[in-house]
Amino acid sequence: MEAEHYEIAEFLGRYPPFDALPQARLEQLATRLEVGYYRSGNDIYKFGDEIHDFCVIRSGAVEIYRRNGKLYNRLSQGDVFGQLGLLMANRVRLPARAMEDSLIYFIPEALFYELCDEYEAFAYFVEIDEQRRLKKTVEEQQQESPLSGARVGSLIARNPVWISVDASIRQAATLMTEEGVSSLLVVSEQYPIDDSEEVHRSLAGILTDRDLRTRVVSQGVDIESSVVEVMTKSPITIDKDTYVFEAMLTMLRCNIHHLPVTSQTRPIGVIAISDIVRFESKSSLYIVSLIHRQQTVEELALVAKDVTSCFVRMVQDNASASMIGSAMSVIGRSFMQRLLELGEERLGPPPVPYCFLSLGSMARDEQLLITDQDNAMALSDDYNPAQHNAYFAELAQFVSDGLDKCGYPYCTGQIMATNPKWRKTVTQWRDCFAQWIDVPDPESLLNSSIFFDLEGVWGKTEWADELSQFIVDRAKNNPIFLASMARNALLRTPPLGFFKGFVMERDGEHRRTINLKRRGTAPLVDLIRVHAFAVGSAARSSFERLEAVMKANLLPEGRARELRDAMEYLTMVRISHQAEDVDEGHAPDNNIEPDKLTDAERRNLKEAFQVLSNGQRFLKFKYPYKRS
Amino acid sequence: MCDIDFSSVDWESFRSAQEASAQHDTVRRFYQACKLDPNQPIKKASFVALDFETTGLTPEVHEIISVGMVPFTAGRIQLNDSRSWLVKPRKQLADDSVLIHGITHADLEQAPDLMEVLDDILAVLASKVVVVHFKYIERDFLYHQVQQRLGDELLFPLIDTMAIEAFFHRQQIGAKLKRLLGGKPVSIRLADSRGRYGLPRYPLHSAMTDALATAELLQAQLRHHYDDSRVIGDLWE
CATH class of the missing domain: 1.20.120.330 (Nucleotidyltransferases  domain 2)
Structure with a gap:
């Protein structure tokens, strides 16, 4: 055997798709290919030329063009080209020109097809378009993240404890004590017409320990009155096949601690925030719960130091991009919420209702580590500048300064609620957005790309949803x-x-x-x-x-x-x-x-x-x- | 008497004289077949790069131990048709030469004698323009071995990529001026010459790799220094 072209075999073996071939095949390849030298600026293939080889750049650099003469790609040592032409009736689709003095290895088409037939990895590399290769990478990356793996159903420890809508508050509290649970599902029962069918129960509401404290005891409600009066009606539920991570996000976003789990709309259990924290002890959830417990901006700034390590941990756990983006956004939102809460404690309740808006990446749930604050305020139409402006200006300043201390620096473009321009009443916002959409000049387009990703984080968050809908309806x-x-x-x-x-x-x-x-x-x-x-x-x-x-x-x-x-x-x-x-x-x-x-x-x-x-x-x- | 230059000797008359005077069939057949046309355009020519590894540097004393041949054209090198042989020297291989070419005594134990493969080698050489890097090895070793063993003279035109390199990088006015001013002469060794044309670095000193490296170097030199109107008679010597 004249395995004399070992050097070529060794070279090929270092680059895909050849790295998938066994050594013997590489050596054979090395004895059967042809070599050509091209001077910088020389055409290797022109559009429509016949092509009968699969090309590998041994040294130098090659430019690939589109038919219209536009540059498509630049290739260097170890890159391959020509496969498209081989697979398309032996006509060159994308012309190739040497941009440096280049040495090209030409692999004859018969051998190319042999390799495609024999080695799936080789065929995959050359036959598929590039996008499919990317898809495979993304799928491989997402395999088996501990976060993405588990589904909500697996967290349910026991059957749901439920009580009928006909029960009194006292009956409900007694049942909760007996069963040792912190929440209770309230269901309305529909009895079947004949005995063979089951009783159909549909979820009417949920009652928690916290509700008993805040809605019953502290309000002096009669405990013999109906449970319906103090429960949370039509609570948010989650399907048993949802990922644990999504359940966590739902709870964070809606600031709820208990989430009924359903199977085809039938309640089958409840998960509490503590179930998830146990499940994922190092989670971003822990940080969120910490944030909501801090009493001062200084304390919040200390918690903020843990955000980075939480981020790194999620990366190590192979969380997907959307998981990490959501988690970081939830954390950012929690800082805002807590700061607004603290601000309201300090300045007193707002004189008119308002909604604090987050914009950009946080609103899109795509926040990462370094990000400045983009926010704004929507005020009630009852807002009276002369009377109320000072309050909201001060609140905005408090939040903005706090965010800066917590690692969300001021927005250099002044897109912050501290800017009087970005504190508007709901009607003013609607008019402003309508104007941007109807007269898209460069400045309004720039603003649109920031403001049209908006989310309500505090206060009348439903206003934000209404504004979003308004934008979409008008833009569409x-x-x-x-x-x-x-x-x-x-x-x-x-x-x-x-x-x-x-x-x-x-x-x-x-x-x-x-x-x-x-x-x-x-x-x-x-x-x-x-x-x-x-x-x-x-x-x-x-x-x-x-x-x-x-x-x-x-x-x-x-x-x-x-x-x-x-x-x-x-x-x-x-x-x-x-x-x-x-x-x-x-x-x-x-x-x-x-x-x-x-x-x-x-x-x-x-x-x-x-x-x-x-x-x-x-x-x-x-x-x-x-x-x- | 192998100090011949075919840029000033007419090949056809030399060839027919040699054919007539050759003693041995192998050599006569070579001259019979080797009908090269000095007026053939470069881009139509068939070349073969030739490289020997030897037991030493003195053609009169040392012997060929491996032969590499890579056929090519100005456009393409056909590795599929490349050939190589190990040949067993008649004298013992010196241990230190093993260090250079990596060919060991054991490798050569089973190898044929040069005379057994000479017909095959000459059949390829006769049909193409031979290309070497540094003509004093390949031409002189082949000349001396054939003369010692068969008693005939074996000479033919060669293209020497080192001579081309020397011409373009040492004998041009600029290069001479630079040397007058004390600059170091440009290296025209195979690896250094290749580097000037952007050719990759190969581990040299295997006859086959060196032949390939020489073929690639000539392709590069042709693309850089010669236009399509040139003929092979302009290059060989």
Whole structure:
């Protein structure tokens, strides 16, 4: 055997898809390929040329173009090209040109097809489009996170304790004592017409220890009166197949401590917040419960120091991007809530009702470690500036200063409730949003991208939901606004990819680092928002928005999934990068250095950027801009 | 008498004279077959890169122990057709030469004598333009071994990538000026020459890898220094 081209075999074995081949196959490959040298600037393949080889770059660099002459990709040592042409009737689809003096290995097509037939990993790499490869990575990453694994049903320790709507408060309290439970389901019973059927019980309400204290004893309610009067009616429930993590988020968001679990709408048990804390002892939930127990801003600032380690722990537990984003948002929201509570204690109750709004990433449940505060206030229409302004200005200042102390620095763009411009009555907000939608100039578009992701965190939170709905309803049927938002979503483009330790920019520049937020997740969020508005979805998180877009069949088959995977991947890379920064004792940021990425990470990022780039092109086409 | 330069000797008349005077069939067949046309354009030519590993550096004394041949054109190198042989020297292999080429006594135990494979080697060489890096090894060793064993002269035109490198990097005005001013001459060793064209670094000193490295180097030199109008007679010597 003349295994003399060991060097070539060894080279190939270092790069995918060849790394999946056994040594003997690599050696055989090395004796059967051809080699060609191309000078910088020379064409390797022109569009429409015949192609009969699968190409590997041994040294140098190659640019791949689209048919229209636009740069598609830059490849370097170990990268492959030509597979598309081989799989498409042997015609070159994407022309290739050497951008440096390059040595290319050509693997004859017969051998290429043999390898595809024999090795699934090889075939997978070359046959599938890049997006599917990304999907696989995302799926692998999400395997078996202790957080995502368990479902609510598994936490139920006993059958639910229930009482009929006909019972008195005293009967309910007695039953709770006898059974040793802290909550009781109140059900209305429907008796069957004939004996063979079961009694059908439907959930009417829930009564907790806390309710007995706050709604009965302290209010002096007669304990012989009906339990219906003091229970929480039509409580929020959760299906037994929901993930524990989602249950936790529901409880946090709604600030409830007991959650009835249902199976096909039938109540089968109750989980308490303590069940979850036990289940996941190091959870973000613990931090949230701490936040709500602190009495001063200084104490809150101490708790804030634990947020970072909680974040790192979640990363280590393989939590998904949406889990981490939600948890960090819940924590941020809890700081706001507690600060507002403390503020109201200090300044007295608000003179008119209001709703404190969080904006941007926190409202989208996509908050990570470094994030400044974006917030605003919606005031009752009874608000009278002369009488009430001082109170709300002071409250806003208290919250804003507190947030700054807790690691959420002031917003440099002054998008904070401390800015009088962003304290408006509900009607003023509605008029303002209507104006932004109807007359989309650059400034209002910029504001839209921040303010239109809004959530009520405190006070009349239902106002926030109404405003969100108002925005979506108005935006949905306004093609000019959608087109303007679409154009705005194209302002930040992804980099072309990674190239020998550089980031390739569209303008051909090289950069050492890349801001993954600015060049990745932020434009993706913008893009998804436009689609969500177009289908009239009031969902706040990008993942939920994509769900809605998927259901509405707005995008070509599979595209929404690709965007989802790209979002998940880009966010995860940001998250892991921040966790690493923390681990190494640096201040976390969003800048990644291509030098430090593995080949697989680079490839996946490149693909995620490609998805974003394709998505942006589609946006232009989907929401064409026509001057009226 | 292997100090010949085919850039000034007409190959066809040399070849027919040699064919007529050859004593041995193997050599005669080679001259019969080796009808190279100096006016053939570079881009139509078939080349073969040739490399030997030897037991030492003196052609009169030392012997060939391995041969690597890689056929190619200006555009493509065909590894599928590459060939290599180990050949058993008649004299004992010196231990220190093992360090250089990594070929051990045991490797050579089963290898054939050069004369047993010479027909096969010459069949390939006769049909192509031979390319080497540093002609004084391949040309001189082959010449001396054939002369010692068969009594015939074996000479043919070669393209020497080292000579091309020397021409472009040592004999140009700029390079000469630089040396006058005390600069170090540019290295024209195989690995260093390859580096100038962006070719990868190979672990050298296996006949096959060196032949491949030489083939790639000539491809690069052709792309950089010669346009398509040039003919092989312009390059060989």
